[in-house]
Amino acid sequence: MRWTIKEKELMYPGHVACPGCGGALAMRLALKALGEKTIVVLPACCWTIIDGPFPMHSLHVPVLHTAFETAAIAATGVKAGLDVRGKKDITVMAWAGDGGTLDIGIQALSGAAERNDDIIYTCYDNEAYMNTGIQRSSATPKGAWTTTTPQQTPKLEPKKNITEIMIAHRIPYVATATLAYPEDLINKYKKAQSIKGTKFLHVYAPCPTGWKMAPDLMIKICRLAVESNIFPIYECENGINYTVNIQPQKKLPVFEYLKLQGRFSHLTQKDIDEIQKSVDFERQLLLKRAAKS
Amino acid sequence: MKWLDKYKVIHPKLEKETDYPHWAISLTSTLLNRTGTWRIFRPLYQDQIPPCNNECPTNEKIQGYCDLVKQAKFAEAYKLILEDNPFPAITGRVCYHPCENSCNRKDYDDAIAIHCVERFIGDWGLKNVALAKPKVKNKKTVAIVGSGPAGMAAAYYLGLEGYQVTIFEKQTKLGGMLRYGIPAYRLPKAVLDTELKKLIKLGMKSKTKCAVGKDITIDYLRKNYDYVIICHGAHKNRPLGVPNDKAKGVISGLEFLSQINSGKKPKIGKKVAVIGGGNTAIDAARSCLRLGLKPMILYRRTRLEMPAVPDEVDACEAEGIRIEFLVAPVKVLATKKGKVTGIELMRMKLGKPDASGRRRPVPVARSNFKIKLNAIITAIGEQVDLSILTPDIQKTEWGVKVDRLGKTNITNVYAIGDCVTGPKTVVEALGAGKRTAFQIIGATEKIISKTDKPVKFTDLNLDYFEHQDKTKIPEISVAARKKNFKEVHTGYNKEMVLKESERCFSCGVCNKCDNCFVLCPDLSVIKDNGEYEFDYDYCKGCGVCAHECPRNAITMIEESKVEEQ
Numbered sequence: 124m125r126w127t128i129k130e131k132e133l134m135y136p137g138h139v140a141c142p143g144c145g146g147a148l149a150m151r152l153a154l155k156a157l158g159e160k161t162i163v164v165l166p167a168c169c170w171t172i173i174d175g176p177f178p179m180h181s182l183h184v185p186v187l188h189t190a191f192e193t194a195a196i197a198a199t200g201v202k203a204g205l206d207v208r209g210k211k212d213i214t215v216m217a218w219a220g221d222g223g224t225l226d227i228g229i230q231a232l233s234g235a236a237e238r239n240d241d242i243i244y245t246c247y248d249n250e251a252y253m254n255t256g257i258q259r260s261s262a263t264p265k266g267a268w269t270t271t272t273p274q275q276t277p278k279l280e281p282k283k284n285i286t287e288i289m290i291a292h293r294i295p296y297v298a299t300a301t302l303a304y305p306e307d308l309i310n311k312y313k314k315a316q317s318i319k320g321t322k323f324l325h326v327y328a329p330c331p332t333g334w335k336m337a338p339d340l341m342i343k344i345c346r347l348a349v350e351s352n353i354f355p356i357y358e359c360e361n362g363i364n365y366t367v368n369i370q371p372q373k374k375l376p377v378f379e380y381l382k383l384q385g386r387f388s389h390l391t392q393k394d395i396d397e398i399q400k401s402v403d404f405e406r407q408l409l410l411k412r413a414a415k416s
Numbered sequence: 417m418k419w420l421d422k423y424k425v426i427h428p429k430l431e432k433e434t435d436y437p438h439w440a441i442s443l444t445s446t447l448l449n450r451t452g453t454w455r456i457f458r459p460l461y462q463d464q465i466p467p468c469n470n471e472c473p474t475n476e477k478i479q480g481y482c483d484l485v486k487q488a489k490f491a492e493a494y495k496l497i498l499e500d501n502p503f504p505a506i507t508g509r510v511c512y513h514p515c516e517n518s519c520n521r522k523d524y525d526d527a528i529a530i531h532c533v534e535r536f537i538g539d540w541g542l543k544n545v546a547l548a549k550p551k552v553k554n555k556k557t558v559a560i561v562g563s564g565p566a567g568m569a570a571a572y573y574l575g576l577e578g579y580q581v582t583i584f585e586k587q588t589k590l591g592g593m594l595r596y597g598i599p600a601y602r603l604p605k606a607v608l609d610t611e612l613k614k615l616i617k618l619g620m621k622s623k624t625k626c627a628v629g630k631d632i633t634i635d636y637l638r639k640n641y642d643y644v645i646i647c648h649g650a651h652k653n654r655p656l657g658v659p660n661d662k663a664k665g666v667i668s669g670l671e672f673l674s675q676i677n678s679g680k681k682p683k684i685g686k687k688v689a690v691i692g693g694g695n696t697a698i699d700a701a702r703s704c705l706r707l708g709l710k711p712m713i714l715y716r717r718t719r720l721e722m723p724a725v726p727d728e729v730d731a732c733e734a735e736g737i738r739i740e741f742l743v744a745p746v747k748v749l750a751t752k753k754g755k756v757t758g759i760e761l762m763r764m765k766l767g768k769p770d771a772s773g774r775r776r777p778v779p780v781a782r783s784n785f786k787i788k789l790n791a792i793i794t795a796i797g798e799q800v801d802l803s804i805l806t807p808d809i810q811k812t813e814w815g816v817k818v819d820r821l822g823k824t825n826i827t828n829v830y831a832i833g834d835c836v837t838g839p840k841t842v843v844e845a846l847g848a849g850k851r852t853a854f855q856i857i858g859a860t861e862k863i864i865s866k867t868d869k870p871v872k873f874t875d876l877n878l879d880y881f882e883h884q885d886k887t888k889i890p891e892i893s894v895a896a897r898k899k900n901f902k903e904v905h906t907g908y909n910k911e912m913v914l915k916e917s918e919r920c921f922s923c924g925v926c927n928k929c930d931n932c933f934v935l936c937p938d939l940s941v942i943k944d945n946g947e948y949e950f951d952y953d954y955c956k957g958c959g960v961c962a963h964e965c966p967r968n969a970i971t972m973i974e975e976s977k978v979e980e981q
Contacts, residue, residue: 126929126930126931126934128930128934130933130943132939134939135445135446135447135939136446136447136451136938136939136940136951136953136954137445137446137447137448137449137450137451137954138446138449138451138938139446139449139451140937140938141956142454142455142937142938142956142957142958142959143937143956143958143959143960144937144958145937147937147938148935148936148937151937151939152934174446175442175445175446175449177440177442177443178430178442178443178444179442179443179444179445179446179448179449180442180444180445180446181445181446186442188440302935303879305934305935331958337959338958338959338960339958339959339960339962339963339972340963341937341958341960342935342960342963342964343879343963343964346879
């Protein structure tokens with residue numbers, strides 16, 4: 124198997140992501156797909172740090188650093204400004220973490236989606252507030268350890284399903300992607316770029332530091348998340364037409380995914396069975412939706 | 417680092433207050449930030465030895481040519497094989513392929529049919545690639561005693577370097593065991609003849625019908641040639657060692673095969689028993705079938721202990737030849753005039769393992785029985801005829817005494833092949849021939865020894881491979897094999913060979929799959945003219961590249977141990 128991925132880089136090395144950062148690779152691949160004529164809007168998130176401290180900057184494209192809750196609206200503003208100046212061929216991408224999307228940024232995002240502003244919104248999801256010290260977010264899965272949900276009382280609430288929330292906005296394009304399938308990820312960005320309106324991409328980007336796992340397993344964990352149906356890879360057009368893009372070859376038990384991460388090391392067999400049950404349920408739900416559309 | 421040169425790193429001078437911009441805007445890139453200093457482990461591109469290459473007695477670069485075949489570069493693949501094995505059309509047919517037994521893919525679904533790929537390339541090369549000529553001229557002379565695979569390989573590699581090679585052969589035609597031992601349904605004579613043309617093109621002279629030891633002596637050769645290579649093989653038949661074993665109708669397996677392979681039809685009775693469990697026994701029995709006889713095989717141990725290649729035993733049974741296990745001959749039954757009428761046998765059972773590691777057969781008391789027969793073919797092993805050697809050459813129990821590279825105790829006299837090891841395989845003889853030739857040429861750096869650390873199955877990242885079954889090896893039907901010596905296996909066609917080579921894992925050797933390049937979060941894998949390079953200025957040593965390399969061609973080593981490497 125050989126990849127058909129462009130060699131041209133729109134990112135510099137020397138960025139300050141941790142070794143094995145999923146978010147860094149996600150940005151690298153996304154920019155390969157979108158090309159030079161892109162403006163990135165970053166709210167407070169890991170990428171604010173990764174991009175580098177003053178006077179440095181790690182992307183070949185312009186970046187606007189903005190406040191935590193304003194990723195979507197700032198992107199809308201940039202797009203509007205470009206429109207006024209007649210620059211129609213520039214893609215504006217808001218690039219926020221799971222905290223900036225699922226928690227604090229959701230009202231701005233929902234507003235942009237409601238107005239169907241012409242932006243790509245990426246949520247790179249590492250399932251907690253990582254750069255501030257691994258605090259829980261509403262994307263943290265049930266049962267996971269974070270510094271604010273210690274092992275004695277791990278997170279009790281399930282992960283908020285942001286993909287379905289965005290699908291419910293009936294925006295033109297919503298998709299999930301992850302790094303173990305780079306061609307799929309790149310194709311989705313290209314597709315999003317070709318569509319007018321709000322596009323939402325949910326990119327699953329592991330954080331070896333916060334998940335307490337070896338950094339070299341970063342890609343493997345992405346693959347296991349897909350194969351165990353923890354993170355299904357699918358897309359939905361106009362809020363109606365579902366397509367499951369990657370069908371797991373083997374039905375992997377969630378344990379295979381959980382066991383590699385220190386943040387799940389305290390789980391008992393009962394907890395794991397419960398997770399398996401809910402994953403199976405979600406899987407069936409998704410397949411039903413995909414079959415109906 | 418080439419693409420980095422395009423971006424000049426500018427360090428902004430921020431000494432005075434006025435150097436600072438009025439709003440927070442970047443002035444330079446993160447190239448200033450050498451994140452390589454964070455690294456504890458360092459990735460290295462280090463090709464490992466694939467198990468197939470490691471197991472091959474000629475050290476053929478199997479992974480290498482499979483990779484070329486994937487890209488349909490047949491000419492390059494052919495040339496790569498010839499570096500280690502001059503006759504792929506022969507080994508592709510007759511080799512017992514230890515490479516396939518060690519193939520890592522066998523633990524995944526099915527080993528690659530390497531011999532079929534080799535055979536296709538061998539046949540393709542014979543048709544499409546011009547024969548090699550000597551690279552240089554050389555006045556040194558070499559006498560090779562015996563024209564079997566060992567002698568042929570030595571002659572080829574010496575011939576390439578321009579050595580004046582003369583082969584002495586007892587029989588009327590060249591090829592030794594390849595011609596007189598292996599039946600045409602496994603190796604058609606036309607293929608052998610075409611392969612031999614390579615040696616003629618290299619200027620090799622041959623003296624057939626010249627038995628060294630009888631017509632000419634080793635001493636004479638030593639005086640008249642700069643180098644002498646003894647490779648007369650192991651042809652001496654071992655007698656059965658039971659009463660009446662010289663009766664009329666008892667024939668040695670090699671003699672029987674030799675007669676058939678010289679175009680004669682041996683005159684033996686219809687009901688034949690072949691005694692033995694090696695490849696000669698199988699070849700003899702399957703040849704009997706093709707002559708219209710009714711053969712059966714008698715072997716004193718079980719199938720597990722049979723020295724014959726399992727595929728051949730399977731084919732033998734598929735053709736309907738009965739193999740009777742755990743029986744040993746007690747006596748050959750014969751008429752008063754000494755003509756075979758049958759054999760008396762005894763049942764055996766397996767005892768403790770012997771020196772060869774196989775379980776020793778032990779007779780079962782009062783289990784004798786008789787069967788009626790017209791002929792008996794003995795194939796219980798061959799011995800080396802040591803009588804042709806001069807007394808000053810050191811010998812071992814079974815052959816000539818040599819070092820690892822075939823040197824005897826006498827300078828410039830070498831011995832290789834079956835005459836050293838006792839009866840072994842074609843590929844081992846070819847490998848020995850090649851190594852001795854390299855030794856004479858002085859190209860000792862080309863002599864590779866086996867490593868104990870080939871790539872293991874567990875070293876691979878199997879997520880990048882899909883299951884696919886072995887491409888079925890085409891063969892003619894059992895019915896079509898009767899009464900003729902048509903080749904049984906018909907070989908892969910182009911489509912099949914492309915499909916089969918695509919299954920190769922390419923263990924331990926980078927085949928430019930781009931995984932490390934695509935999946936590096938730190939942009940520290942740089943592609944330069946198709947080659948990869950790590951940018952240690954920025955690599956943080958996360959190890960994603962090494963883990964995601966499907967073939968274990970990247971190793972992570974501790975930074976503190978880098979100097980030692």
